[in-house]
Amino acid sequence: MYILLTVFLALVSANSGLNLVYLITSALLSFMVISGILGKANLTGIDVEIETSAELYAGSRFPLRIRVLNRRRRLPGFMFRVHVEEMSKFLPYVGTRSESSAYIDFIFDRRGMRRVDEIYLCSAFPFNFFVRCRRIKKPFDFLVFPEPKNCEVFARIEELVKRSGESPSGKPGFYPEMISIRDYAHGDPLKYINWKATAKTDRLKTKELSSAFFNPVIISFDDVQINNHEEKLSCLAFAVLRLYRSGVPFGFIIRDKLYPPQASNSHKKAVLTELALYGAHED
Amino acid sequence: MKTDFKVEQIVKLISYLTGLTGFVSVSRHVSYSYSLLFLSLLILSLVFEKKNIFFFPRWLLNAIASAFILMTVLNTTYANLIEKVIEMLLFLLAVKFLEDKKSRDHLQIYAIAVFLLLGSALLSVDLLFLAYFLTLIFLCSLAVIFLAYLSEEPSLRMEREVCAKVVSKALLIPVFAIPLTMVFFILLPRPFSPLLKVPVPGQKGVTGFSEGVKLGEVSEIQEDDSTVFRVNMREVPSSLLYWRGIVFDYFDGRGWSMSNKSVLEKMGRHPVSGEEIEQTVFLEPYNHKYLFALDIPISVNNTRTSRVFTSPLPRGIQKRIRYEAVSVFSERIAAGGINEDIYLQLYDGISSAITDLAKRITAGRSGRAKIDSILEYFAKEKFRYSMEGLPVSSSPLEDFLFRLRYGNCEYFASSTAVMLRAAGIPARVVGGFKGAEYNEMGAYYLVQQRNAHLWVEAYVKGEGWVRVDPTPSTRELFIEEGRRDIFFRMKQAFDVANYFWNGFVIDYDLRRQFSIFLRIGEGIKKPAFNLDLSIEKEKAGHYFIVFMLIVLLAAGFVMLLTRRMPQEMKIIGKFHKKMKRYGYERMPNEGLEEFVSRIGDEDLRSRAEAFAADFGMLYYKDQKFTRVHARRLSEKIKEIKPGKAKLS
Numbered sequence: 022m023y024i025l026l027t028v029f030l031a032l033v034s035a036n037s038g039l040n041l042v043y044l045i046t047s048a049l050l051s052f053m054v055i056s057g058i059l060g061k062a063n064l065t066g067i068d069v070e071i072e073t074s075a076e077l078y079a080g081s082r083f084p085l086r087i088r089v090l091n092r093r094r095r096l097p098g099f100m101f102r103v104h105v106e107e108m109s110k111f112l113p114y115v116g117t118r119s120e121s122s123a124y125i126d127f128i129f130d131r132r133g134m135r136r137v138d139e140i141y142l143c144s145a146f147p148f149n150f151f152v153r154c155r156r157i158k159k160p161f162d163f164l165v166f167p168e169p170k171n172c173e174v175f176a177r178i179e180e181l182v183k184r185s186g187e188s189p190s191g192k193p194g195f196y197p198e199m200i201s202i203r204d205y206a207h208g209d210p211l212k213y214i215n216w217k218a219t220a221k222t223d224r225l226k227t228k229e230l231s232s233a234f235f236n237p238v239i240i241s242f243d244d245v246q247i248n249n250h251e252e253k254l255s256c257l258a259f260a261v262l263r264l265y266r267s268g269v270p271f272g273f274i275i276r277d278k279l280y281p282p283q284a285s286n287s288h289k290k291a292v293l294t295e296l297a298l299y300g301a302h303e304d
Numbered sequence: 305m306k307t308d309f310k311v312e313q314i315v316k317l318i319s320y321l322t323g324l325t326g327f328v329s330v331s332r333h334v335s336y337s338y339s340l341l342f343l344s345l346l347i348l349s350l351v352f353e354k355k356n357i358f359f360f361p362r363w364l365l366n367a368i369a370s371a372f373i374l375m376t377v378l379n380t381t382y383a384n385l386i387e388k389v390i391e392m393l394l395f396l397l398a399v400k401f402l403e404d405k406k407s408r409d410h411l412q413i414y415a416i417a418v419f420l421l422l423g424s425a426l427l428s429v430d431l432l433f434l435a436y437f438l439t440l441i442f443l444c445s446l447a448v449i450f451l452a453y454l455s456e457e458p459s460l461r462m463e464r465e466v467c468a469k470v471v472s473k474a475l476l477i478p479v480f481a482i483p484l485t486m487v488f489f490i491l492l493p494r495p496f497s498p499l500l501k502v503p504v505p506g507q508k509g510v511t512g513f514s515e516g517v518k519l520g521e522v523s524e525i526q527e528d529d530s531t532v533f534r535v536n537m538r539e540v541p542s543s544l545l546y547w548r549g550i551v552f553d554y555f556d557g558r559g560w561s562m563s564n565k566s567v568l569e570k571m572g573r574h575p576v577s578g579e580e581i582e583q584t585v586f587l588e589p590y591n592h593k594y595l596f597a598l599d600i601p602i603s604v605n606n607t608r609t610s611r612v613f614t615s616p617l618p619r620g621i622q623k624r625i626r627y628e629a630v631s632v633f634s635e636r637i638a639a640g641g642i643n644e645d646i647y648l649q650l651y652d653g654i655s656s657a658i659t660d661l662a663k664r665i666t667a668g669r670s671g672r673a674k675i676d677s678i679l680e681y682f683a684k685e686k687f688r689y690s691m692e693g694l695p696v697s698s699s700p701l702e703d704f705l706f707r708l709r710y711g712n713c714e715y716f717a718s719s720t721a722v723m724l725r726a727a728g729i730p731a732r733v734v735g736g737f738k739g740a741e742y743n744e745m746g747a748y749y750l751v752q753q754r755n756a757h758l759w760v761e762a763y764v765k766g767e768g769w770v771r772v773d774p775t776p777s778t779r780e781l782f783i784e785e786g787r788r789d790i791f792f793r794m795k796q797a798f799d800v801a802n803y804f805w806n807g808f809v810i811d812y813d814l815r816r817q818f819s820i821f822l823r824i825g826e827g828i829k830k831p832a833f834n835l836d837l838s839i840e841k842e843k844a845g846h847y848f849i850v851f852m853l854i855v856l857l858a859a860g861f862v863m864l865l866t867r868r869m870p871q872e873m874k875i876i877g878k879f880h881k882k883m884k885r886y887g888y889e890r891m892p893n894e895g896l897e898e899f900v901s902r903i904g905d906e907d908l909r910s911r912a913e914a915f916a917a918d919f920g921m922l923y924y925k926d927q928k929f930t931r932v933h934a935r936r937l938s939e940k941i942k943e944i945k946p947g948k949a950k951l952s
Contacts, residue, residue: 026415038495040812041425041433045418047488048441051481059477097469100452111457114466147477149452
């Protein structure tokens with residue numbers, strides 16, 4: 022519309038010779054030029070980072086944090102839209118020498134080390150005449166755990182655990198009583214996210230509620246009889262997660278490698294990483 | 305809690321302001337009923353906005369708008385085209401406001417506002433356009449930025465602080481766009497002759513001297529303050545300010561006209577001699593074809609003036625024109641021989657009282673003495689100057705000479721010319737202007753309608769045509785008094801702005817474009833190493849404007865830089881400066897606390913430490929720096945003084 026208006030006025034001014042019409046046309050043209058220059062300037066000196074504090078599971082959505090960093094001294098950043106693969110997020114303003122961030126609901130379809138390198142920083146600033154984009158030439162790698170699937174394996178483990186007995190504990194679970202606030206972990210229902218704490222710390226935080234205590238179990242990867250590897254990894258990931266969340270100390274054996282039983286988060290992560298990268302070196 | 309605004313509301317507010325500016329720019333040119341209709345619909349739409357109920361469905365509004373356009377088109381003629389288009393645009397604008405506006409509607413509002421401004425440009429070329437133009441530029445750039453935000457995120461809310469930053473940066477865009485606009489304005493190609501003739505109903509031009517003048521007509525002009533022309537030249541004594549336009553030689557008892565017989569006259573070899581003066585005249589459109597220049601003009605745009613020293617164009621002047629004229633200060637024109645019949649003509653039915661009077665008062669005299677006797681008669685008989693109750697009967701001259709004894713230049717000049725003719729002295733009447741206000745700021749004379757004047761030229765054997773001005777002068781007194789008036793000075797300053805506006809913008813054409821390009825071309829070929837500082841007075845104004853523009857831009861840029869310097873940097877800069885005065889300089893990469901700790905003077909150190917602690921609290925803990933903090937820290941810097949031992 023703007024271009025049409027400018028062309029129309031340019032025609033009117035050239036044919037009528039009226040200087041005031043020339044003046045309006047000149048103003049429209051100069052705004053177009055300024056728009057081009059500012060649009061370009063708006064994208065320089067801006068960096069984009071993506072990160073997440075969440076554990077990532079294939080096929081599950083998680084909040085991916087987009088940080089737009091303005092390294093410029095004088096010109097604030099305006100009207101940014103960051104495209105991360107198919108998703109995008111709008112950040113209206115980034116002050117000079119500061120940053121602004123936003124979350125997008127992101128998803129990885131497959132487990133393993135996943136690389137995100139399709140990041141574009143776009144802006145329609147100042148007048149939405151053109152949308153300029155700049156590719157962020159920086160890859161971001163994410164470790165994606167297998168998609169947890171509830172299958173027979175877990176039912177068997179659960180039975181085993183029940184047989185070995187249970188006792189109440191101060192361990193986290195999903196009972197209504199809140200015992201603490203911790204970092205967000207994959208699978209935490211959204212309703213348990215403590216937004217106040219998230220806002221304060223700038224990291225996603227989840228409320229921890231009370232659960233019960235169980236005796237240890239050991240899972241042997243090779244003994245799980247599922248032919249489809251991906252299916253097997255998914256079932257095991259589910260089991261690992263449920264065991265951890267229920268506070269059951271669990272061990273893990275894979276190809277002569279033993280992870281002694283533990284109920285810690287780092288232990289859970291180590292086992293899940295093993296599952297995520299299973300077969301990665303063979304590729 | 306932080307205040308935030310809905311971007312949609314901001315866009316709406318700017319849209320209303322933009323629409324209103326568009327309306328105000330054309331409000332002078334539309335009827336009251338349209339203005340009233342527009343404003344009523346605007347108020348109605350504001351009510352809709354407040355209640356967030358848009359009563360009329362879009363299809364209905366579109367149907368009403370279409371019907372209105374159709375009706376307007378049917379009533380449009382070539383002569384009223386622009387007025388009708390403006391009325392149509394105003395209605396469309398009002399209808400747009402009534403709608404539940406989407407991004408597209410806002411854009412349409414801005415486009416209509418620009419079209420209304422365009423309409424105002426076609427109807428009037430005065431300086432007010434610039435005010436509307438600038439307002440619209442600023443509003444539109446703000447509007448489009450917020451609209452861009454809105455299209456990105458329709459429900460976006462913006463914190464007041466962010467909003468203020470966006471606004472402050474957005475307003476800088478037009479500041480940078482204006483110089484660029486000037487460059488485009490100069491560079492955009494101008495047509496040899498416009499293909500499109502836009503009918504301009506508002507630009508009727510001023511009434512003035514046409515092929516003839518009826519007695520009483522000039523007084524109408526004299527009551528008008530509008531500008532007829534401006535003449536760029538040096539200041540000369542006001543007694544020399546006779547601006548010659550047209551020469552009348554035929555009088556029918558009620559008015560003067562041209563017989564066109566004078567073209568056969570022979571001219572003397574050197575008809576005029578004396579000091580030459582060059583003038584650049586900017587003549588406003590006035591519908592008639594005569595060009596004006598100081599008496600006696602010898603050439604206009606390097607072309608010799610006519611045998612009666614006038615410069616008629618083939619057609620009436622419909623747009624402002626600029627021309628160069630050269631005149632000679634001379635009160636007489638030598639003539640090689642004249643056709644006396646033309647200049648001794650007396651009208652049918654002339655009263656014998658007039659001829660008798662002429663003969664009686666000039667009896668026994670000859671040549672110049674006859675002229676003097678008529679002028680003495682007016683003085684002796686106490687004829688006075690008046691512009692009211694002028695004789696406009698079937699015998700106006702008789703009324704003037706024998707009954708009323710007052711009148712304006714038309715009566716004095718006409719009766720003098722007629723009496724001279726009756727006394728056997730060939731005479732003609734010259735139409736033009738007398739006197740003018742000299743504008744020192746712009747180095748030009750401003751000639752207004754009220755300066756319209758008629759005088760006489762009498763032919764004295766052996767001398768030629770001699771200027772005779774029988775009208776008693778009263779006007780100059782008024783002008784002299786006015787010069788002391790502050791409003792007069794303000795008016796003059798405004799006129800200078802208008803003059804440059806006309807000179808730079810309105811009258812810019814292909815010829816000037818070529819001359820600018822040529823000058824630039826010459827400048828590139830022969831760079832001027834020796835700067836000539838002797839600037840001509842008339843060019844001084846141009847240089848002044850350019851200089852002011854550069855100063856303004858520079859000031860804007862400096863403000864921009866200083867504003868962008870974070871407050872904490874200013875504060876720490878102040879602190880460093882103060883410490884330097886006491887002999888302590890902070891090394892690059894030296895921590896603030898480290899720097900403070902090495903200060904020898906105890907008092908000085910403890911005060912500097914107090915400052916450093918406070919500053920560190922704010923700076924390193926990433927707290928927001930506010931004005932209150934800045935003031936507190938500044939006071940702490942002021943308190944930093946060395947101990948008494950050091951002072952003594």
